[in-house]
Amino acid sequence: KFHACCAINHSVMDVVLAATGGRRLRPEDVRRVEALTTSRWEAIGQREPQNQLAAKFALPFAVASALVRGSTEVASFQQAAVDDPTIRQMVDRVEVGEDPAYTAQWPEHFPARVTVDLADGTRLEAATLDPRGSAENPAEPDDLTRKFLELTAGALQPDGAKPAWAKLTTAASASDVNELTQALRAASR
Incomplete structure (x- = not known):
């Protein structure tokens, strides 16, 4: 696992970091974020986790934390991150949904796509078929x-x-x- 959160999050975390190049964004820099994956995300759709365990199982929060912190390391899901008002503001810009074509590929693959629309009009995008570190997408x-x-x-x-x-x-x-x-x-x- 390369992200300190639930494995269902991993494809989305990979593409968030790929789209942004791991740079840190402020809520005012971001107009909208759309993350599409399989229907499995609905089990982890909580937007406002109250503790670090819940944060690891809250995909909208995980996306926001990755955008604000530029990483998905352990600190991105600890209580300080859960309580961070900047991450909470970013969650308001995150929309997560299902792409039925992605769900049809489950469980052989776990695809995801993210689009980040910045306030300056720039659009950042990335997609993957499988999370990094899986048998289908081995880690370096x-x-x-x-x-x-x-x-x-x-x-x-x-x-x-x-x-x-x-x-x-x-x-x-x-x-x-x-x-x-x-x-x-x-x-x-």
């Missing part, structure tokens, strides 16, 4: 490294995290798993 090795480093930042020393990752990625062929556990212990804070 560098993406996996970044994700590991992001998730272990609070637990592993920066200078030890990369060697620990190197050991982890070769653990299946290691003759002794102690090499991995030693690398993790050495990197621990």
